[in-house]
Amino acid sequence: MEFTSGEIADGIAVVRPTGRLNMVSAGRLRELITSTVAGGRSRVVVDLTGVEFIDSSGLGALISGLKTARQAGGDLRIAAPNEQVSLVLRLTNMDRVLPVYASAETAYGNG
Amino acid sequence: MDSGTQFTLAMSAPPDDVDTVHALLQEVWSNSPAVSATDRVCFETALIELAGNVIQHADAGTGVSCTLTVEVFGDRIEARLSDTGEPGQFHLVPGGMPHELAESGRGIPLIEALVDELHYDRSGSLNLWRISRRLGTA
Numbered sequence: 001m002e003f004t005s006g007e008i009a010d011g012i013a014v015v016r017p018t019g020r021l022n023m024v025s026a027g028r029l030r031e032l033i034t035s036t037v038a039g040g041r042s043r044v045v046v047d048l049t050g051v052e053f054i055d056s057s058g059l060g061a062l063i064s065g066l067k068t069a070r071q072a073g074g075d076l077r078i079a080a081p082n083e084q085v086s087l088v089l090r091l092t093n094m095d096r097v098l099p100v101y102a103s104a105e106t107a108y109g110n111g
Numbered sequence: 112m113d114s115g116t117q118f119t120l121a122m123s124a125p126p127d128d129v130d131t132v133h134a135l136l137q138e139v140w141s142n143s144p145a146v147s148a149t150d151r152v153c154f155e156t157a158l159i160e161l162a163g164n165v166i167q168h169a170d171a172g173t174g175v176s177c178t179l180t181v182e183v184f185g186d187r188i189e190a191r192l193s194d195t196g197e198p199g200q201f202h203l204v205p206g207g208m209p210h211e212l213a214e215s216g217r218g219i220p221l222i223e224a225l226v227d228e229l230h231y232d233r234s235g236s237l238n239l240w241r242i243s244r245r246l247g248t249a
Contacts, residue, residue: 022129023163055129055159056221057167060214067212084152091224097211 001025003032013041014104018050021058029058033065033076042074047104049080054088062098077107115184116142123176124166132162135181143183146246150188154244157225158190160218161240165194185246187227192240198233 001019008014013036017029029046036044046062048054066076079101081089089095101107120135136155140146146154158181166175177194209216222229228243 020130020133022159023167024128024130053133053155053159055156055163056215056217057163059217063212063214084156087152088156088221092217092221093208093211 001028003028005032005036007041008045008104009108011041012043012045012108014045014047016047016050016104020053021051021061022053022055023057026057026061029061030064033061034068037065037068037072037074042069042072043108044069044074044076045101045104045107046076046078047080048078048082048085049104051085052082054081054085056088056092059088059092059094063094066098077101079104079107113184115182115189117180117182118142119178119180121176121178124174128166129159129163132159132179135179139181139183143188146183146188150244150246153225154188154190154242157222157242157244160222161190161192161242164218165192165196165238165240168196187243187245189241189243193237194240195236196238198238 001017001021001024003015003017005013005015015032015036017025019025021029033044044065046065062076062078069076078098080103081100089098089100118135118139120131122131136158140151162179165177175194175196177192180191182189208220222242226242226244228241230241232239
């Protein structure tokens with residue numbers, strides 16, 4: 001899995017994982033979100049466009065990131081999950097705590 | 112006992128990991144055109160959770176050796192996984208999902224939501240796991 005990150009608007013960070021978000025890669029996503037928030041950007045969107053598969057380790061990393069962002073006064077939102085990711089979010093009730101947006105650009109409003 | 116098309120994999124973790132299981136399933140799907148996209152997604156998600164659980168929790172420091180067999184029948188798909196790890200420690204009692212902000216504990220409930228059967232047994236020094244999903248039920 002590869003990650004890219006950047007800023008899509010003032011103070012809003014975007015993290016883009018590509019590949020499988022599983023026990024192999026979840027730790028790196030967790031670290032990337034932690035360092036992003038520590039760097040002063042606590043409003044984060046994880047763009048899941050490139051994520052082909054997620055497991056419960058990947059969900060754990062997203063929840064960890066959500067808590068990290070909220071503790072810093074921000075939030076974590078997710079965008080553009082595929083069918084498998086949406087299924088896992090629904091079955092684990094994670095869609096109740098992780099709002100899903102159509103795209104990273106619209107996750108915090110106008111984009 | 113009926114029989115289906117079998118795919119078998121012997122793996123040692125490390126260096127093998129759940130990506131090795133994805134590769135086996137790629138072979139299964141290539142040879143099983145009758146299995147629907149929904150069944151593939153559900154079964155793959157369940158099996159990766161099971162394999163990940165074994166690799167993560169059964170390793171007492173010396174790694175884990177596993178044999179995984181996936182078998183496609185006319186009416187269902189099964190996976191049987193045996194591993195040399197520590198005895199499995201999990202609860203098959205339907206306990207539902209953990210607290211929504213918990214960072215772990217969703218693996219087994221997720222498997223239970225995706226397959227029709229989940230069995231665990233201990234035989235000698237081996238953990239024996241089996242999951243089964245009826246095809247075309249979703």
